[in-house]
Amino acid sequence: MAAKLFGTDGVRGQANSWPMTADVALRLGAAAGGYFRRDKQEHRVVIGKDTRLSGYMIEYALTAGFTSTGMNVFLLGPVPTPAIGYLTHSLRADVGVMISASHNPASDNGIKLFGPDGYKLSDEAEAGIARLLDEGARLAAPEKIGRAKRIEDARGRYVEYAKTTFPHRRRLEGLRIVLDCANGAAYRTAPEVLWELGAEVIPMGVEPDGFNINLDCGSTKPQAAARRVLETRADLGICLDGDADRVVLIDEQGRIADGDQFMGLIATRWAREGRLAGNTLVATVMSNLGLERHLEAQGIALKRTAVGDRYVVEEMRAGGHNLGGEQSGHIVMTDYATTGDGLIGALQFLAAMVETGEKASSLAQVFEPVPQKLINVRFAKGKNPMATDAVQSAVAAAEKLLGGDGRLLVRPSGTEPMIRVMAEALNPGVLDQVMDSVVGAVRQES
Known part of the structure; x- marks a missing residue:
């Protein structure tokens, strides 16, 4: 069972179904507690969550598991995922936990684990925990059982830290910002930070009820925020996801800018200032070919990784990139955070606006994207479309058609039962032909 427990971003699934049950969470907490327990007087774990109803169930089950192995638990309540990385390190904890399914619907939930350095766990660490989960963790003696305590000012600690990443003596006065918090973990922290820095904040997605996280809002559904930007004549729109480790920006014209555009801007600025370590940006195989060509023209290298911010971070740490x-x-900026941080990323974009005096529209469209399409195809339990001759033949034919004027990526999702098909091509007609043939083959075999 444990061998299949961890995906590309911890454990994730439908709440109250394997693996997101109270029983598995309890056992996982005990296994992680056993793995991180060291020969010292006190062992600590911090646990945060987003706003899903099932978060209560998972939180209490994890707490029982950790305390049963002698770990003291600090409960933070609803905080963004990056706050867990920061507070795990700040509180000198042995392990950090974020209960969240990120951008997934409220019916799902997940468990993300962080090491004592505030970074997400390596594959090796997850494998070690999985072994202990199968074997059964060693429980503490009665007098060694851990305690649980709520940290009431966890949100405030993160708010104060986030503000330190904005340029000293700069303010956001005069800027009107639409802020969509996806009814998620940042529904209080993000508005507080922007307001305290002087912005006029027009909040959206700040009324979580346990069921509406990511529902027609946030970074995966930015259209409502884009309309609000135009209606209110805002200077910028900021859309976070359920656990606030993602950000999508909207300029004053209502145009949506994805992570590629943001990275293109920051990489160019940092390289010009001598701040870009190794003169290199690390991104995944999903990043647009237009970004790669833009960076090449600026003399900036692009290193690609597998999909998943943990793989991006691993490459950044291995190569000393920031x-x-x-x-x-x-958006991962290791000068400021150990994982993706939507709010701190947005603050860096706002810093560029304040320092240059330019509008969001002139900063958020850094390069012309190569036409790209992404289609997700769900497959039935027990199916493996990628292994079929029909899909492999369709992929081979499509790659031949693209030649050197595009890219094709067909991969299984690490968190859901679906195949993600992405293609880019300079010729839109070729792009349509490639997608029709490959997606059709995948659907036929699903």
């Missing part, structure tokens, strides 16, 4: 991310809006 900027990376994903087209979906995970």
Whole structure:
């Protein structure tokens, strides 16, 4: 069972179904507690969550598992995922946990684990925890059982830290900002930060009820925020996802800018200022070919990784790079955070607006994207479309048609039962032909 427990971003699934049950969470907490327990007087774990109803169930089950192995638990309540990375390190904890399914619907939930350095766990660490989960963790003696305590000012600690990443003596006065918090983990932190820095904040998605997280809002559904930007004549729109580790920006004309455009802007600015470590940006195979060509023209290298911000971070740490991310809006700036941070990313864009005096529209469209399409195809349980001759033949034919004027990527999702088909081509007609043939083959075999 444990071998299949971890996906590309921890454990994730439908709440109250395997693996997101109270029983698995309890056992996972005990296994993680056993893995991180060291020979010292006190062992600590911090646990945060987003606003899903099932978060209560998972939170209490994890707490029982951790305390049963002698770990003291600090409960943070609803905070963004990056706050867990920050507070795990700040509180000198052995492990950090975020209960969230990120951009997924409220019916799902997940468990993300962080090491004592505030970074997400490596594959090796997850494998070690999985082994302990199968074997059964060693429980603490009665007098060694851990305690649980709520940290009432966890949100405030993160708010104060986030503000330190904005340029000293700069303010956001005169800027009107539409802020969509996806009814998620940042529904209080993000508005507080922007307001305290002087912005006029027009909030959206700040009334979570346990069921409406990511529902027609946030970074995966920015259209409502784009309309609000135009209606209110705002200077910028900021859309976060359910756990606030992603950001999508909207300029004053209502145009949506994804993570590629953001990374293109920051990489260019940092390279010009001598701040871009190794003169390199780390991104995934999903990033647009237009970004790669823009960076090449600026003399900036692009390193590509597998999809998943954890793989981006691993490459950044291995190569000593300080900027990376994903087209979906995970922006990782290790000068400031150990994982993607939507709010801190937005603050860096706002810093560029304040320092240059330019409008969002002139900063958010850095390069002309190569035409790109992404289609997700769900497959039935027990199916493996990628392994069929029909799909492999369709992929081979499509790659031949593209030649050197495009890219094709067909991969299974690491969090859901679906195949993601992405293609880019300079010729829109070729792009349509490629997508029709490959997606059709995948659907036929699903």
